[in-house]
Amino acid sequence: MTKLTLGTHPYLLGFEQLERLVERTAKTGNEGYPPYNIEQTSQNSYRITLAVAGFSEDDLAITVEDNSLVIRGRQADDSEGRIFLHRGIAARQFQRSFILADGVDVGEAVMENGLLHVDLTRKVPESVVQTIKIRRTGK
Template sequence: MRTFDFSPLYRATVGFDRVADLMDRVLAADVAQPSYPPYNIEKLGDDAYRISIAVAGFGSDELSVDVRDGALIVAGRKAEEAGERSYLHRGIATRAFERRFALADHMRVTGASHEDGMLNIDLVREVPEALKPRRIEIAGGRTVEATPVAHANA
């Protein structure tokens, strides 16, 4: 696997260390990414998103959704069954899992719902007013008269 050194970026930029850290994390990640449970990411509007995760076999009390350090962490832990069951075929995986999603700046989780074996997590991007684009008014063009400078030696 090829490795990249991002240290030259740190001395020429300010505030982009998170982008370089993200690139480091992506490039250093194992090629075999976990595929369980499967998920979709939908764009619902200009600033609205939804992550839908297939969690068949899990109850709402066996799932957790947390936001920590700029990451959305979804975990599922199946409770122990009281009685022993005998399966002829077991195709519904109920093993424990943890999925992490890196959140961009100003992303906020607005809610989560569990219905029909799907966990839906709604997100919205809320850009602060100070960071939104704004138009700067240009003052009218007044000409300024040049005034002669008096020399002290004259």
């Protein structure tokens, strides 16, 4: 018996990209830092919230690359000339990626009390009915 995958199922035409997308999602390399929430704020909008305490707006970069929302954080090392008896707050960098479906647009990004909020909206496609004319071949 042959195993069918999404890209090879006979009723799913043109979905080869979906299988590659699932593989790409598994390889994003997202670790547990920084923690984040994803909430649905309406039927066609979402909000991603990342806990970025210690980062300023200048330490963060938000880009959309090949249908991926990429949020990067990099803090400058300000420890020069300082003597720490204990250093439990790490100044570390991160990259967090989220794959976006077609038609999802990234809106506003807002910093509030150490949280970065990124709003997303999904465009609702119009329902299109297309009638295909059947051509008769001559005999």
